[in-house]
Amino acid sequence: MKKIIGMLVAIQALGITQELPLQKEEDRAVLRRQSGTVFDIVAPIAQKVSKSTVWVWAGGKRQICVGTVVEDGSKVLAKWSEVAAAKGAPLQCVSGKNETHSATIEGVYEEEDLVLLKLKDAKLRPVVWAAGEKPVLGKFIVAAGPGDATLGMGVVSVKERSLREIDQAFVGVGAESHTEGTGVVVKQIAEKSPAEMAGLQLGDIILNMNGTLIGSIMEFRSLLSTMKPGQSVKIVFSRNGNEKTITLTLASKQATAAFPQRRLEVMERMGGEISGVRDGFPSVIQTDMVLNPEECGGPVVDLQGNVIGLAAARAGRIRSYVIPASSIVSMLQRKPIAESLAKVKTAEEGPKLSNNRAVRPRLNREDKERLRTRMKEMQQYLRQLDDEIGALDR
Numbered sequence: 001m002k003k004i005i006g007m008l009v010a011i012q013a014l015g016i017t018q019e020l021p022l023q024k025e026e027d028r029a030v031l032r033r034q035s036g037t038v039f040d041i042v043a044p045i046a047q048k049v050s051k052s053t054v055w056v057w058a059g060g061k062r063q064i065c066v067g068t069v070v071e072d073g074s075k076v077l078a079k080w081s082e083v084a085a086a087k088g089a090p091l092q093c094v095s096g097k098n099e100t101h102s103a104t105i106e107g108v109y110e111e112e113d114l115v116l117l118k119l120k121d122a123k124l125r126p127v128v129w130a131a132g133e134k135p136v137l138g139k140f141i142v143a144a145g146p147g148d149a150t151l152g153m154g155v156v157s158v159k160e161r162s163l164r165e166i167d168q169a170f171v172g173v174g175a176e177s178h179t180e181g182t183g184v185v186v187k188q189i190a191e192k193s194p195a196e197m198a199g200l201q202l203g204d205i206i207l208n209m210n211g212t213l214i215g216s217i218m219e220f221r222s223l224l225s226t227m228k229p230g231q232s233v234k235i236v237f238s239r240n241g242n243e244k245t246i247t248l249t250l251a252s253k254q255a256t257a258a259f260p261q262r263r264l265e266v267m268e269r270m271g272g273e274i275s276g277v278r279d280g281f282p283s284v285i286q287t288d289m290v291l292n293p294e295e296c297g298g299p300v301v302d303l304q305g306n307v308i309g310l311a312a313a314r315a316g317r318i319r320s321y322v323i324p325a326s327s328i329v330s331m332l333q334r335k336p337i338a339e340s341l342a343k344v345k346t347a348e349e350g351p352k353l354s355n356n357r358a359v360r361p362r363l364n365r366e367d368k369e370r371l372r373t374r375m376k377e378m379q380q381y382l383r384q385l386d387d388e389i390g391a392l393d394r
Helices: 002-013 025-052 080-085 194-198 217-225 262-268 325-332 365-393
Strands: 053-058 062-070 075-079 091-094 100-109 114-119 140-144 150-161 173-177 184-189 205-209 232-239 242-249 284-287 299-302 307-316 319-324
Touching: 025 053, 025 062, 025 140, 025 150, 025 299, 053 075, 053 080, 053 100, 062 080, 075 080, 080 100, 080 114, 091 114, 140 307, 150 217, 150 319, 173 217, 184 194, 194 242, 205 217, 284 307, 307 325, 319 325
Parallel strands: none
Antiparallel strands: 053 062, 053 091, 062 075, 075 114, 091 100, 100 114, 140 150, 140 299, 150 284, 173 184, 184 205, 205 232, 232 242, 284 319, 299 307, 307 319
């Protein structure tokens, strides 16, 4: 079983649930079949908390999100932005046994984008938070749904951090991946930013930060997200073929300091719809788990069935956020604000075509070769997975 889980993690990291460019239809069929097998394997883990999970419906017509049963079992945490979008329609919480309970809004936790619902004349099984659990990088986690529904699975890809602007480190560059090698190319520099004051220039190629090599813009952003304002950072960069080193002090990120990242924003939407509210959370764990926006709001468990958090948002192609259990427990000790006072965070819409499909960036030769290599790796992992599952059947 450990070998199988190891391969599940590797396959998930390669994006097994996504349709990739350069795939043949028979390859897609294999991936879909294997994806179903993977979900069957982890289903018993998710079902440990299925009785503490509900579907949240609006007006009896459509599912808007998932809910997590909390406190004495008469209350449910759900996604505030999705509930608010229902614009006052009657709310229902539906269990895995299709038992329907009317619900009303008791209060809102704005920063976490969560709403506390009150069930009418009903008590379900409340979730037990594993508040002492601190998921480590690479830990396998599963998003549970009501009944026998397993909504997603993946690994912890970035440890717990804040997504609030004031808590985020800011270096002051707009950058793109270096297409002719590793590193990121500086395309923009903010005025009076740490980068400008340290002497970085347009065209510089950032190769290394605090001893960590930078292979792409995603790696640059991910590494920066683990750092804090006020932290000293040593940057190695290339200028006109010559390597140089500078040391700067990171500042707090300001809302007006963000640079447009059109290509990155387009790529984030390549795998499907992403959550309208996907930033600004006080504390999140990042995972490569793939969830639809309406599948957020439910509990997330580890392989032992411990509830380590709540699915907060899908933020990209293979990037979702989970609010840690310890943060949820602390949040519930606060009194939520009244619905009439609550606002919904807004997120800038990405570039769209007239038919509402996301714009797909053109692939250069290097991109195509990289994708072909990844496809070969995936096929190898799938063959190994077939062997492991076959061995269990014998």
